[in-house]
Amino acid sequence: xxxxxxxxxxxxxxxxxxxxxxxxxxxxxxxxxxxxxxxxxxxxxxxxxxxxxxxxxxxxxxxxxxxxxxxxxxxxxxxxxxxxxxxxxxxxxxxxxxxxxxxxxxxxxxxxxxxxxxxxxxxxxxxxxxxxxxxxxxxxxxxxxxxxxxxxxxxxxxxxxxxxxxxxxxxxxxxxxxxxxxxxxxxxxxxxxxxxxxxxxxxxxxxxxxxxxxxxxxxxxxxxxxxxxxxxxxxxxxxxxxxxxxxxxxxxxxxxxxxxxxxxxxxxxxxxxxxxxxxxxx
Ligand code: SF4
Ligand code: SF4
Numbered sequence: 041x042x043x044x045x046x047x048x049x050x051x052x053x054x055x056x057x058x059x060x061x062x063x064x065x066x067x068x069x070x071x072x073x074x075x076x077x078x079x080x081x082x083x084x085x086x087x088x089x090x091x092x093x094x095x096x097x098x099x100x101x102x103x104x105x106x107x108x109x110x111x112x113x114x115x116x117x118x119x120x121x122x123x124x125x126x127x128x129x130x131x132x133x134x135x136x137x138x139x140x141x142x143x144x145x146x147x148x149x150x151x152x153x154x155x156x157x158x159x160x161x162x163x164x165x166x167x168x169x170x171x172x173x174x175x176x177x178x179x180x181x182x183x184x185x186x187x188x189x190x191x192x193x194x195x196x197x198x199x200x201x202x203x204x205x206x207x208x209x210x211x212x213x214x215x216x217x218x219x220x221x222x223x224x225x226x227x228x229x230x231x232x233x234x235x236x237x238x239x240x241x242x243x244x245x246x247x248x249x250x251x252x253x254x255x256x257x258x259x260x261x262x263x264x265x266x267x268x269x270x271x272x273x274x275x276x277x278x279x280x281x282x283x284x285x286x287x288x289x290x291x292x293x294x295x296x297x298x299x300x301x302x303x304x305x306x307x308x309x310x311x312x313x314x315x316x317x318x319x320x321x322x
Contacts, residue, residue, distance in 0.1 A: 041199045043313050044219035046243075048235025050078075050206035052225045053255035053279065056289060057306075058203035059084040060296050062169045064306040069169055070200040072193070074215040076159060076174035076186045081203055083292050087166030094160055095174070095189045097138045097182065098153035104128045106150035113142035113151060134181050159186045161193065170195075183211035191218070208242045216243065221313050222250040223276065229260035233267055240273065251276040253309065277309045 045058045059081050062071040073081040100113075100122060111124040121135035122142050133156055143151040158180045164171040174190040176183055183205065191214075194200055204215040216222060222243045226236040236252070243250045251274040254264055258281035268275050279285070279302075288298035296303045 041221075041314065042194070042202055042219045043200070044202040044204050044216050044222045044248075045225060046204040046212060046216060046222055046239060047206050047225040048208060048237070048239035049231070052206075052227050052232065052235075053253075054206065054225045055080055055084075055203060056285075056295065057223065057225055057253060057255070057279075058201055060294050060302075060306050061310060062171075062201050063167075063294050063296050064303060064310060065168060065199065065201075067168060068198060070193075070195055070198055071169050071171045072190050072200055072202045073171065073173035074187045074190050074211070075203055075205045076176045076183050076190070076211070077205065079173045079175055081171055082162075082164055082173055084294055085164065085166035085169060085171055087164035087169070087171060089162055089164050091163040092160055093162075093189075094157055095186055096155035096157050097136075097185045098140065099133045099136050099138065099156040100131055100142050100151045101154045102129055102131065103150045103152070106148045107146075108148055108150075110147060112145050112147060116141050116145045134179075137182075138185065158182055161186070161189050163193070184214040187211050187214040191215070208238050212242070213246070216246055216248060219248055222248050223253050223309070223313065224250055225253045225255055226264055227256050227260065228254055228262065228264045230263065232260065233263050236264060236267070240271065251312070253277045253279065255279045256281045274312075276312050277305060279305065 045054050047054045062069050073079040107128045109126045113122045113129055114124040119135050119137055121132045122129050159176040162173050172190050172193045174186045176186055205211045224239045226232040252268055257278045285295055288295055
């Protein structure tokens, strides 16, 4: 069972929900921090780093002595990551998607690939939680390969909670593919509703069962609730606006530790999402 936690925008409480759900699992669980541009799940878990692995992607290198400047590589590349003006082509690694196509189409076999580091994947053990966190190097724009590297560390048969990047762009799609259920976290505000609609369109396109968690209930208005009712989207959990939650967050504490009365809420969400596997909810 892979339970993904996503949101149409940052700052809605996605991390809070992910780490607290993982702690409430009780048994062994993998927590995948796929928010590789700003991974922060580790801040709430006092764990021990047990592994750190460098992640690379293959980037084309041109052998000038073999290249005749035909331009086939540049014509092929849909991302304009390799460009030739009748001379040895220029490669723009930050735009390259590592598809390998330019090397295949080069008639002179002048292109080979070299590994370029994009970030690291760290494994941290914190009681029942094995946290796998991807951390993109500064200045690297290619997040999806690192997201996939984090997901490659899923353990067969072990439940996992996946903290997706915010938004609805390529890294989010890379994170959500293969999930069994998506929890969309939102706030009851006009901005929250706007971004929730985008996120709903995304998960419907991906055909993954989903439900909504409304965070900070008590601020804003009821438009998120009205939208969910109209669209027949289940609201799985409502977390009230509570100053004590914000204070615990600012101290790097889990809600379920600082405020035990909230444990039942998170536990109920786990039970509801787990029922998906038996086809009770979609
Ligand atoms: S590997 Fe693919 S994306 Fe990268 S430069 Fe070559 S054709 Fe373009
Ligand atoms: S396709 Fe090969 S030979 Fe032609 S410009 Fe590109 S690298 Fe040079």
